[in-house]
Amino acid sequence: MAPQAYVAPVVDSSAVFKNDIFKGKVLFCTGGGSGICKGMTEAVMRHGANATIVGRKLDRLNASAAELSKITGRQCLAAQADVREPEQLKSAVAKTIEKFGRIDFVICGAAGNFLVPISGLSEKGFKTVIDIDTLGSYNTIKATLDHIRASKGAYIHVSATLHYKGTPYQVHVSAAKAAVDATSAVLAVEEGPHGVRSNVIAPGPIGGTEGVDRLSPKGKSHAANIPLGRAGHLHDIANATVFLFSGAASWVTGQVLPVDGGSEHLRQFL
Ligand code: HXC
Numbered sequence: 518m519a520p521q522a523y524v525a526p527v528v529d530s531s532a533v534f535k536n537d538i539f540k541g542k543v544l545f546c547t548g549g550g551s552g553i554c555k556g557m558t559e560a561v562m563r564h565g566a567n568a569t570i571v572g573r574k575l576d577r578l579n580a581s582a583a584e585l586s587k588i589t590g591r592q593c594l595a596a597q598a599d600v601r602e603p604e605q606l607k608s609a610v611a612k613t614i615e616k617f618g619r620i621d622f623v624i625c626g627a628a629g630n631f632l633v634p635i636s637g638l639s640e641k642g643f644k645t646v647i648d649i650d651t652l653g654s655y656n657t658i659k660a661t662l663d664h665i666r667a668s669k670g671a672y673i674h675v676s677a678t679l680h681y682k683g684t685p686y687q688v689h690v691s692a693a694k695a696a697v698d699a700t701s702a703v704l705a706v707e708e709g710p711h712g713v714r715s716n717v718i719a720p721g722p723i724g725g726t727e728g729v730d731r732l733s734p735k736g737k738s739h740a741a742n743i744p745l746g747r748a749g750h751l752h753d754i755a756n757a758t759v760f761l762f763s764g765a766a767s768w769v770t771g772q773v774l775p776v777d778g779g780s781e782h783l784r785q786f787l
Pocket residue numbers: 628629630631632633637638639640641642643645646649676677679690721722727728729732
């Protein structure tokens with residue numbers, strides 16, 4: 518009989534990191550109203566930080582902010598902004614400073630995606646995703662950088678692994694995320710001397726998120742293609758986030774950290 522295949526445990530960050538490591542810190546997270554970025558925000562708040570979540574849909578943001586405050590016991594501010602609009606982002610930053618007085622951590626997470634072949638993608642469709650993912654991350658950096666310099670804080674950019682190879686139906690996102698990775702590297706080297714760190718988390722497929730629900734064929738199991746035996750969990754990305762923002766990563770900058778159960782390294786013979 519074949520041995521039982523290994524399945525990696527799902528671990529909550531509070532089982533590994535101290536609860537108060539981010540006490541007095543403030544997170545500013547675009548895309549924090551749902552999915553992976555909401556999970557990242559929850560973890561940072563559970564370790565003591567207050568947070569602002571930024572997104573386009575105010576109803577969803579308000580509901581998420583109330584939920585995050587309730588389950589973490591910290592304060593969460595909902596700030597409506599489209600990351601394609603620098604003035605809206607500056608206003609969200611101003612609200613954050615007014616309420617919390619500082620920003621220590623930024624997650625550039627707002628993203629757009631849909632499946633379409635190059636032959637069926639319009640220029641506007643391509644540009645829309647570049648504008649949200651790449652220009653939106655740049656706008657977020659510009660709106661927050663003075664505050665991150667002041668706090669000697671850190672950025673995390675939420676990227677992907679799909680642009681390491683040619684992923685069909687993902688030309689717009691692949692181009693956008695490659696640019697996000699490059700932007701983070703430049704930010705890291707330019708701003709390191711100011712005490713600012715910048716890293717990228719590249720999630721594999723994370724179960725139960727809008728991204729995977731919308732992009733995966735219905736009922737598809739990812740486990741067979743993942744050496745660690747299961748699809749990703751929000752905790753997996755949250756744990757990487759807590760590490761990269763923590764003092765344990767104080768000499769880590771300009772890096773891309775794939776969190777994907779090893780799937781990026783799996784090449785199968787036909
Ligand atoms: C082809 C499409 C399309 C589709 C939109 N477009 N959806 N083309 N197939 N399914 C085209 C439109 O036709 C239009 O071009 C252009 O894109 C702009 O569309 P709008 O709907 O006007 O844009 P907007 O309202 O700004 O919406 C942005 C969006 C939308 C990205 C297109 O899907 C959105 O807001 N989604 C919610 C956020 C989201 O996608 N979350 C998932 C992130 S997950 P034309 O020329 O026709 O006018 C993620 C994970 C990545 O990013 C990694 C996965 C592993």
